[in-house]
Amino acid sequence: MTEDRPYHHGDLPRALLAGAAEIVAERGPAALSLRDLARRTGVSHAAPAHHFGDKTGLFTALATEGFTLLAAALGGPPSGLRDLGRRYVAFALDHPSHFAIMYRRDLVHTDDPALTAAKQDAYAPLRAAVGGDDEDAVLAAWSLAHGYATLALAGAVPGDAARFPDIARAAKSLGA
Structure with a gap:
């Protein structure tokens, strides 16, 4: 190893994921090599x-980490759908790089078991709050x-992006 590339000890996969998140935040997923x-x-x-393995494997790990973080953000006793919506938006604003990768089927191995399990864990609180079936x-x-989180990340939500509409009333108005 040369002097400009010191030996890296510790949790290298974690360091690589953090570096990937930085690159995605700075220049978007397409710019990552x-x-x-x-x-x-x-x-x-x-x-x-x-x-x-490859860039897709890296993005799969980043998406898996994102869904794991989302599950943690949505976990705990919610005080209804509005609270879960706020937590979801807060997660997106706190982890924009993960959010940019998590729903991009073209960037990840969609059949990855760890990714599938992390997705299921992340959606469990929403299913429970809605009633499951x-x-x-x-x-x-x-x-x-x-949609609200995506608009907030794009700067399209006027005022405080942490503000969140009454999701239960909005879902009911859609016939859900």
Whole structure:
């Protein structure tokens, strides 16, 4: 290893994911290259591929981490759908790089078991709050929260982006 690439010890996969999140935040997912990530992290150019296989594997790990963080953000006793909506928007604003990758089926291995499990864990609080069996209501509530978060990240929500509409009333008005 050369002096400009010091030996990296500790949790290298975690450091690579953090570096990937930084690159996505700065320049978007299309700008990420494993070679650039290795340079930024201070490791050999082969290190990201060793841990994640390829760029899709790296994005899959980043999305899995995002859904795990989302599950934690939505966990705990909610005080209704509006509270879950606020938590969802807060997660998106706090983790925009993860949010940018999590729903991009073209960037991840959609059949990855860890990703599938993390998604299920993240959606469990919403299903529980809606009542579990009404998939249309779950989809309507999720769509409202996701759409609001997307608008907030784009700067299209006037005023305080943490403000969140009454999602239960909005979902009911959609017939959910």
